[in-house]
Amino acid sequence: MAACCLVALVFYGLDLPSLIKYAAVGFFVLLGAGLAFLPINERPLDVWIISFFKAIFSPTQYIWKKKDLTPPPQSLPTTPTSPVTPSVPPATTVRESPNLASSPISATNNNRKEEDFLQNIQSLFASGPIIKPRIEKLNGLEVKPANLEERIAAVAPVMAKGKVSPFFTDLPNIINGVIKDKQGKLIDGVILEIKDVHDLAVRALRSNKLGQFRIATPLPDGAYTLYPEKEGLEFDIIKVELKGQVFPPIEISAKQTP
Secondary structure, three states, rough: OHHHHHHHHHHHHHOOHHHOOOOOOHHHHHHHHHHHOOOOOOOOOOHHHHHHHHHOOOOOOOOOOOOOOOOOOOOOOOOOOOOOOOOOOOOOOOOOOOOOOHHHHHHHHHHHHHHHHHHHHEEEEEEEEOOOOOOOEHHHHHHEEOOOOHHHEEEEEEEOOOOOOOOOOOOOOEEEEEOOOOOOOOOOOOOEEEEOOOOOOEEEEEEEOOOOEEEEOOOOEEEEEEEEEOOOOOOEEEEEEEEEOOOOEEEEEEEEOO
């Protein structure tokens, strides 16, 4: 701005016609003010002027010349090859092993082993099948299937009184409710396994700190069996039937142990 003002003073002191003098003075004063205080699109005016002259005087046509990037051929050193003679392993003599089955001592030992094996199998069948409790994993929870007597003793669900569960939903076939102990207090950490009519586990969940439970996605219509389980408590097996309608929250209570 100082340089432009100095040039404007020079033009003002020259003996020029008034029109040219004042036009030059005004031009340089405005140019200095623009260079100092007038950025356009966050760029100073001098950057725009330099870019303008570069765009005018720079070439507008570029010629691309292809460069030969193929490496020059290199001569590989050649080494004289000698004929390879196949190596034949030395012949080995094979000794005939004696026929163990033909010897009377080995035959007697084999018969004794077979008899012992058969006796062990017969003793296993005589003692009855060995059934070990199978532990299933569903959604990361270990669930033990209930035995046949518990499945037969399934009871009807008890509907919860009042709106006791904030998980109550308007979607059909959503099983939800609360779990309480013998004194009526809410229980957390109760594993609840849900099985269909084919005795296949379709859901497994755990009650929260308020004793509430709720499945996330609706189940198809049909009958289902609920198996609550928590260490130190006993529960009835609950049997519910979904009919494509909104299922109200149920209340599961621990049994009174004698």
